[in-house]
Amino acid sequence: MSNGAAVAHDAHAHHPALAHHFESLDAQKEASVLGMWLFLVTEILFFGGALTAYMIYRTWYPDAFAVASSEIAILPGAINTAVLILSSLTMALAVHAAQTGERGKILVFIAITMVLGAAFLGIKAYEYHEKYVEGHIPGLGLPFRFEEEYYRPAQIFFSIYFVLTGLHALHMIIGLGIMTWMLVLTRKGVITPEYYAPIEISGLYWHFVDIVWIFLFPLLYLIGRHVHHVG
Amino acid sequence: MPTNTYLNAATTLKSWLLTRDHKRIALMYIAGITFFFGIGGFFAALIRLELVTPAGDLLTDETYNKVFTMHGVMMVFFVLIPLIPASLGNFLLPLMLGTKDVAFPKLNLLSFYVYLFGSLFTLYAIVAGGLDTGWTFYTPFSTVASTSAVVPAALGIFINGFSSILTGLNFMVTIHKMRAPGLTWFRLPLFVWALYATSLIQVLGTPVVAITIVLVAAERIFGFGLFNPAVGGDPVLFQHLFWFYSHPAVYIMILPAMGVVSEVIAGMARKQIFGYSFVAFSSLGIAIVGFLVWGHHMFVAGQSIYSALVFSVLTFIVAIPSAVKVFNWTATMYKGSISWQTPMIYVAGFIGLFAIGGLTGLFLAAMGLDIHVTDTYFIVAHFHYVMVGGAIMGYMAGIHYWWPKITGRMYNEFLGKVSAAIVFIGFNLTFFPQFIAGYAGMPRRYHAYADAYQVWNVLSSAGASILAVGFTMPLLYLAWSLKNGEIAGDNPWGAVGLEWNTTSPPPTENFHTQPIVTWDAYEYPTPVEGHVV
Ligand SMILES: [Cu+2]
Numbered sequence: 001m002s003n004g005a006a007v008a009h010d011a012h013a014h015h016p017a018l019a020h021h022f023e024s025l026d027a028q029k030e031a032s033v034l035g036m037w038l039f040l041v042t043e044i045l046f047f048g049g050a051l052t053a054y055m056i057y058r059t060w061y062p063d064a065f066a067v068a069s070s071e072i073a074i075l076p077g078a079i080n081t082a083v084l085i086l087s088s089l090t091m092a093l094a095v096h097a098a099q100t101g102e103r104g105k106i107l108v109f110i111a112i113t114m115v116l117g118a119a120f121l122g123i124k125a126y127e128y129h130e131k132y133v134e135g136h137i138p139g140l141g142l143p144f145r146f147e148e149e150y151y152r153p154a155q156i157f158f159s160i161y162f163v164l165t166g167l168h169a170l171h172m173i174i175g176l177g178i179m180t181w182m183l184v185l186t187r188k189g190v191i192t193p194e195y196y197a198p199i200e201i202s203g204l205y206w207h208f209v210d211i212v213w214i215f216l217f218p219l220l221y222l223i224g225r226h227v228h229h230v231g
Numbered sequence: 232m233p234t235n236t237y238l239n240a241a242t243t244l245k246s247w248l249l250t251r252d253h254k255r256i257a258l259m260y261i262a263g264i265t266f267f268f269g270i271g272g273f274f275a276a277l278i279r280l281e282l283v284t285p286a287g288d289l290l291t292d293e294t295y296n297k298v299f300t301m302h303g304v305m306m307v308f309f310v311l312i313p314l315i316p317a318s319l320g321n322f323l324l325p326l327m328l329g330t331k332d333v334a335f336p337k338l339n340l341l342s343f344y345v346y347l348f349g350s351l352f353t354l355y356a357i358v359a360g361g362l363d364t365g366w367t368f369y370t371p372f373s374t375v376a377s378t379s380a381v382v383p384a385a386l387g388i389f390i391n392g393f394s395s396i397l398t399g400l401n402f403m404v405t406i407h408k409m410r411a412p413g414l415t416w417f418r419l420p421l422f423v424w425a426l427y428a429t430s431l432i433q434v435l436g437t438p439v440v441a442i443t444i445v446l447v448a449a450e451r452i453f454g455f456g457l458f459n460p461a462v463g464g465d466p467v468l469f470q471h472l473f474w475f476y477s478h479p480a481v482y483i484m485i486l487p488a489m490g491v492v493s494e495v496i497a498g499m500a501r502k503q504i505f506g507y508s509f510v511a512f513s514s515l516g517i518a519i520v521g522f523l524v525w526g527h528h529m530f531v532a533g534q535s536i537y538s539a540l541v542f543s544v545l546t547f548i549v550a551i552p553s554a555v556k557v558f559n560w561t562a563t564m565y566k567g568s569i570s571w572q573t574p575m576i577y578v579a580g581f582i583g584l585f586a587i588g589g590l591t592g593l594f595l596a597a598m599g600l601d602i603h604v605t606d607t608y609f610i611v612a613h614f615h616y617v618m619v620g621g622a623i624m625g626y627m628a629g630i631h632y633w634w635p636k637i638t639g640r641m642y643n644e645f646l647g648k649v650s651a652a653i654v655f656i657g658f659n660l661t662f663f664p665q666f667i668a669g670y671a672g673m674p675r676r677y678h679a680y681a682d683a684y685q686v687w688n689v690l691s692s693a694g695a696s697i698l699a700v701g702f703t704m705p706l707l708y709l710a711w712s713l714k715n716g717e718i719a720g721d722n723p724w725g726a727v728g729l730e731w732n733t734t735s736p737p738p739t740e741n742f743h744t745q746p747i748v749t750w751d752a753y754e755y756p757t758p759v760e761g762h763v764v
Contacts, residue, residue: 041434
């Protein structure tokens with residue numbers, strides 16, 4: 001069967017990455033970038049649901065939330081914030097290297113991004129362990145220790161803390177998986193200055209996950225600390 | 232029959248299971264949806280059997296709770312949500328846009344398998360102890376009290392949600408980026424506008440129910456305190472999060488059905504749709520305002536009177552774009568040369584039933600009346616008129632209308648008309664008595680009831696058995712037509728629209744040459760006044 005498509009394929013040589021239903025690589029890239037932006041919109045709503053719960057309960061129990069959040073050590077969270085901002089920089093550099101076609105640089109910058117991502121997760125694990133030691137895990141049948149006055153709403157605070165940071169960490173782990181895949185694509189020579197959409201949209205995802213943390217850090221660690229220390 | 236079609240391009244099992252052709256994926260969805268419709272229907276049959284007598288004699292109260300829950304879960308999440316977008320939408324969108332496929336064909340296939348995996352996972356929950364929370368998963372019953380398989384059931388729905396999100400995302404990108412040359416936004420068929428509005432809800436709403444399920448699961452698995460009043464949590468917060476998705480979800484079901492209705496009316500009345508841009512924008516209007524009305528599910532849940540007032544007013548407002556559609560369809564049919572084939576009969580059924588479903592929705596938007604009928608059969612009747620009378624009638628209209636395009640063959644027109652009539656009669660007999668029983672105070676979700684309601688329940692159960700016949704018939708005659716139906720030709724209805732400009736069934740690449748669009752949607756020749764065409 002010689003259908004129209006077969007003829008079209010013979011007529012002019014296609015870039016190997018160009019899917020059969022797109023006119024050009026540019027059109028294909030525009031579609032994938034729009035797709036990723038839409039996906040990030042769904043992510044905003046996903047985290048938004050949990051942040052709504054946070055907002056409601058913070059309004060209901062402002063003192064308990066202020067006291068509970070000041071129980072969290074600031075230093076590991078601050079270091080993690082710096083680690084993630086740095087990883088966003090190296091990610092941006094990787095995208096730039098992909099645009100200019102410097103394969104070696106892409107590999108190096110993605111590798112650094114991954115090391116920083118892993119460091120973030122390591123520090124997060126350390127923080128979770130601290131919560132366990134301090135008796136701040138509100139479930140799993142573990143003893144929850146907190147001052148009598150705020151004993152119940154503090155459990156809500158830490159429940160939300162674990163849900164939000166846990167979901168964020170899950171996104172980081174998925175991000176590491178995506179970055180591994182990008183390393184493979186780059187090594188195989190798929191990524192070229194004509195076709196670097198995979199790196200670009202992976203970068204969008206990575207930056208988004210960083211930005212989520214930029215919101216979580218003040219909401220969970222910082223707001224209301226001074227209230228507790230003065231009072 | 233054309234020699235080169237998407238059906239005979241390759242015939243191995245693998246060529247189906249790993250296909251990226253949107254048309255084959257659509258057919259796999261139709262198979263999956265039909266399967267789950269059968270299961271949901273089986274549970275419905277158990278409900279109607281139990282309710283023939285006032286005593287709870289067939290099922291124990293606990294089994295009955297599980298049966299109506301599984302009926303709701305199967306029908307809402309695995310039938311109605313994907314019903315039209317994933318099946319007809321998948322098949323038609325690239326054809327209507329004059330392109331070869333959706334923007335992300337691999338993602339499209341992935342969406343199907345995510346749907347299959349998620350729905351089978353929930354099906355497994357039935358075996359693993361069932362689910363007795365109702366499809367609404369209200370806390371704290373679902374998180375601390377229920378002993379049924381809440382987590383597996385919820386996890387299946389969570390997984391399934393990704394299928395819905397990815398389909399919506401895929402369609403939005405496709406509509407933005409894949410339109411044929413010359414096909415501007417205001418030349419798009421109204422079905423495409425409806426799909427766009429539906430996709431918008433899928434993309435913006437589904438993630439919220441996803442996080443809600445995560446919170447419920449976290450509370451149930453880890454014992455976290457999120458909605459639990461024992462630690463100061465708020466069960467009504469769950470209801471807000473849940474209905475933020477689940478009210479707009481009704482529009483995921485009904486909007487694409489409205490899109491089908493616009494197509495069928497234009498094709499069968501052979502006229503330009505009256506007020507094209509009003510119909511197009513009313514879809515977007517429904518999608519947007521539909522996100523602002525969820526609080527009408529909480530009029531009796533301890534919501535403040537002021538927010539209840541606002542939600543009540545907004546619920547009245549969301550009826551306006553729906554009414555705009557109904558008036559425009561009616562105006563389109565006026566003086567049209569309507570051909571009363573099966574799709575058109577289903578469309579007429581849709582308009583009548585949806586009008587009843589929509590108008591009783593206004594009763595429920597009024598707080599005083601809502602308080603009287605909350606949690607009664609009035610509610611059950613109302614949403615079945617919208618979901619079955621609306622969404623499923625629209626789907627049936629669409630399946631018959633595009634059947635010749637999908638399969639290349641005609642269904643049996645006589646049997647089609649008879650079954651459409653049976654569905655219409657059976658449907659009304661099933662659900663109209665429920666309005667009466669509900670208004671008289673019969674509560675929903677009990678396996679036993681007061682004797683006074685028996686007559687309405689017997690009528691309803693009788694109607695359900697007629698409805699079952701009406702839904703079984705198309706299954707048989709459509710299957711029969713696959714091999715024995717008359718060859719349809721490319722355009723049996725003489726309709727305009729890009730999907731009719733290619734062969735039936737279409738080739739894998741949809742069009743033999745790239746279409747270039749220089750005309751508006753529904754450009755039918757204008758009939759001369761006083762002259763029968
Ligand atoms: Cu609603």
